[in-house]
Amino acid sequence: MCRIRRRRPSFRWSLRETRSRTVRRNGVVLNRRFVGLLLVTSLVPMIEATVLVALGFRAAQGIPPQLTALWPYDTYHDLRWLYVYHRSWWEFALWLTYVLVARGLFTTGLVRLAWPAGVPRPSLGWLLRRNVVLGVLVGGFVAPWAAISVAASVVALSWVLLASLLPMFLLAPFLQRVAVVEHWWRGLPSISLVGWSLLNFVVLTVAGALCWAAPGWWTVPVAGVAGALNGVLWNRTVRAALLPSRVRWARVPVTPLAALLAVAVPLVIPPVTELVPGNEQWIRTAVLERPLPAAVTHAVIVLTGYGSDYGGEQPSDPRVQRFSYRGLDSDGKPLAYRSADTTRSMADSVALLARQVELLRRRTGRRVALIGESEGAMVARTYLARRHDATVDILVMFSPLIYAGRAYYPPPHHDEGWGVVTGWQLRVIFGLADVGGGPDEPFIRSLLDDAPFYRNQLMCPVPGVRIVAFLPTATATEAPPGEYSRIPVYQIPGVHGGLLDRRLLQERLIDFLIGKPIARTRAEYPLMQSFAAAWQAPPLPIEANPAWAGNRQPDPAFTGKVCLPAR
Structure with a gap:
């Protein structure tokens, strides 16, 4: 008998054949x-x-x-x-x-x-x-x-x-x-x-x-x-x-x-974002490389962001000082630091800032204004939450990390905990890509460990302190839509760490240091927040994580509000 071979089904059809079979x-x-x-x-x-x-x-x-x-x-x-x-x-x-x-x-x-x-x-x-x-x-x-x-x-x-x-x-x-x-x-x-x-x-x-x-x-x-x-x-x-x-x-x-x-x-994205004029560059021009107007009565500490470095250059105005992530020398001057020094924990940075604020107040006899960008803004805001006194009564934040800490993964020596596999996968990814210091840097762990504060209290008023946040429109995609701030915000086109209209920002910064109230919102900001809602990872509820038991806060993921009093 002849063996009948079954033909393998073919998946090539012509449009004419398809039409002829349609009844x-x-x-x-x-x-x-x-x-x-x-x-x-x-x-x-x-x-x-x-x-x-x-x-x-x-x-x-x-x-x-x-x-x-x-x-x-x-x-x-x-x-x-x-x-x-x-x-x-x-x-x-x-x-x-x-x-x-x-x-x-x-x-x-x-x-x-x-x-x-x-x-x-x-x-x-x-x-x-x-x-x-x-x-x-x-x-x-x-x-x-x-x-x-x-x-x-x-x-x-x-x-x-x-x-x-x-x-x-x-x-x-x-x-x-x-x-x-x-x-x-x-x-x-x-x-x-x-x-x-x-x-x-x-x-x-x-x-x-x-x-x-x-x-x-x-x-x-x-x-x-x-x-x-x-x-x-x-x-x-x-x-x-x-x-x-x-x-x-x-x-x-x-x-x-x-x-x-x-x-x-995706590996091209970080270099491309660096092409946008950075905050540090214009902060140097506006504050560090020119004297402040006489109408500014405060001493100023400028806190630059993650990955910045400092060669020890002295600002042109003796009332202004650069925050150092390495601390002060024996004469009370900020030490030069490298970008690797910006990875230190939030607690260490806050301790260094507290010492610097104290010495600057003694030297100048003035109250102190803090100007922070990205990580520097987070350090300054955390300082006001943990060590605030009447010395600091002005805070300017550029590109703060709004609603950070929405997820969690435990430290590498833990075998269990929310997101344990996620943490190890991120360690492998960052290790292979050789990007930054990895997901366990002390600064990143500070955001994870103190996440309830950064989710609920970062953009909240502090009694006795005038605060404003300059926000690039790209930050609208960084957090779920809804209420994110109860302090004045000044929204301006740009990406994180890069605000485009630098001349306008210099003017508004000086206005705020002098005492003028400033604020501006843009119509596209809440729209961009809403359009990003589909692509955010679902946040981990604060109540669900035992690691956050010592810092319970109302959860904006459920309340849709920030700055609610801690329980």
């Missing part, structure tokens, strides 16, 4: 499947939104629409929750396995419902194997960036959040083909796939803003509508992946090359 019955089946697809993709986000609203978890209410989004945003949604909410290695491994396999199974169902009528569909077993394997592969690719998004919620830096999001944005059009096309690693995605992937990002961004802005239980139907739009996008992307008009570079392994590019792009 009225298939159109009915398609409509039913399409309705089922919309029901599934809308119901699941509504369930998550219902839980978050019931818990009053305001800060995370922009996330549910991503639950049924296209690859890789759905996996990004899953892993951000997991990286924040696990307490041991075995718990992380168990939930990671469940999340990746469940995502593969769920995607299989979505692909079957989205499959266009008239196109031969592979067996259920083939789809299951393909999508479960895909779930694991995408999880491995997304995992480092999900961990970095948690790091972004610790340090509250917009460029770190952008670095975690860019790789997925760049690779998304390539991943849409993996679930349904046999040779998915070859060829460029079609213009349709690129367009649908871009639209998915826009939908998730706008939906996150609307979910957060919707009052009360209205968040649930808004999440449902966003999920239904995800269903439409699943329908269109599966069709676009199966019926490309023409595959360009059909023999080139474009997808692996795109993955390498996506990994490399």
Whole structure:
């Protein structure tokens, strides 16, 4: 007998063949499947939104629409929750396995419902194997960036959040083909796939803003509508992946090359942000390299930010002094320091600042104004919380880390604790990338250990002290939307550590030191806050973390307010 060989199913179809196989019955089946697809993709986000609203978890209410989004945003949604909410290695491994396999199974169902009528569909077993394997592969690719998004919620830096999001944005059009096309690693995605992937990002961004802005239980139907739009996008992307008009570079392994590019792009972000004129440069021009106007009656200490250095140069005005992260010499002059010295703990920096404030007051006989940028602003504000006396009655903060410490990971010698695996993954990532001193620097650990204060009290008034914060608009993307300050703020275009209109800032700074009240808000600031709501990692509740038991504060993630009195 002749042996009959089963032909392997082919996934190359022409548009003419597809049309010839489309009949009225298939159109009915398609409509039913399409309705089922919309029901599934809308119901699941509504369930998550219902839980978050019931818990009053305001800060995370922009996330549910991503639950049924296209690859890789759905996996990004899953892993951000997991990286924040696990307490041991075995718990992380168990939930990671469940999340990746469940995502593969769920995607299989979505692909079957989205499959266009008239196109031969592979067996259920083939789809299951393909999508479960895909779930694991995408999880491995997304995992480092999900961990970095948690790091972004610790340090509250917009460029770190952008670095975690860019790789997925760049690779998304390539991943849409993996679930349904046999040779998915070859060829460029079609213009349709690129367009649908871009639209998915826009939908998730706008939906996150609307979910957060919707009052009360209205968040649930808004999440449902966003999920239904995800269903439409699943329908269109599966069709676009199966019926490309023409595959360009059909023999080139474009997808692996795109993955390498996506990994490399975030490394360019820190150097690019340094091209924006920095605060330290204009602070030198405004305060350190020229005498202050006679109308300024205070002595001034300037605290520069993370990674700054100081060669021991003396300011031109004897009333002005540079804060040193190494302390003072025997004559009371600030010591030169290197960028590595800025990694010291907040407690050590506050102790050095207290000594410097005391000696400057003795030498000048004046009250002291503190001007701090980034880390320097955090040190100055922490000083006012821990050691404040009547000597300091003016604080100017440039680019403070708003709402830092929203997540946690324990020190390396701890085997358990919220985010234990996240901490080790960040240590590996920072070690391989050779970026900074890593996630366990004393300064970073200060933000983690004293997170309740920085989340609730950083931008609050201090009795007897005039305070203003100059905020670049990029800080709007660094924290969940809602109330973040009860002190005057002056918002101006720029990125963290770089404010663009330096001449205006010099004028406003001197005005404030003289005694004039200043404040300015920009209409785009709250809008940018809302649009970033979808991409923040969910914060860890203050009440949940035993490491924060000694510093309980009302949690803005639930109250939507800051500066509430500590319990």
